[in-house]
Amino acid sequence: MQRKTLLNAECPVALSLEHVGEWWSLLIMRDALQGLRRFDEFSKSLAIAPNMLTRRLNALVDAGLLERRAYSTKPLRHEYVPTERGRDLIGVIFALIAWGNKHFAGSEDSVRVVEKTSGRTVQPMMVDIETGTVVPWEDCEVAAGPGASDDMRERIAGIKTRLQ
Incomplete structure (x- = not known):
């Protein structure tokens, strides 16, 4: 069964979910925003099936969140670099980290968002x-x-x- 598309929705939440509403998409973007670039890096980090990773990377490129760049010609290999649109997703990722820590992390946070120079925890x-x-x-x-x-x-x- 084909899922409903949200591309014609007026609501910005619905439009956003059309592009990143599937969990692999957000996890790939999380990793890309932390510096991962190559297929094998995403595969190792996420333990995701290669066909699913390929589909998600292609969808994120099509949505303008990642740019595919060749880094080797023989064999042809690509890296995936966040675009400006993709980099703007960092606030959503940071908000999910803070929300997840508050409601699901248990007694100790495994990940925090911190200010780079001071190392102090920050909140959205x-x-x-x-x-x-x-x-x-x-x-x-x-x-x-x-x-x-x-x-x-x-x-x-x-x-x-x-x-x-």
């Missing part, structure tokens, strides 16, 4: 883009953007009405 947060002020999660909500369709505006308004 929302920041007012005009003032740089940190805004607590509980003070944030979803709002219709300037490109929202009437249906999206109704959907968001309906959710807010139901929650009041």
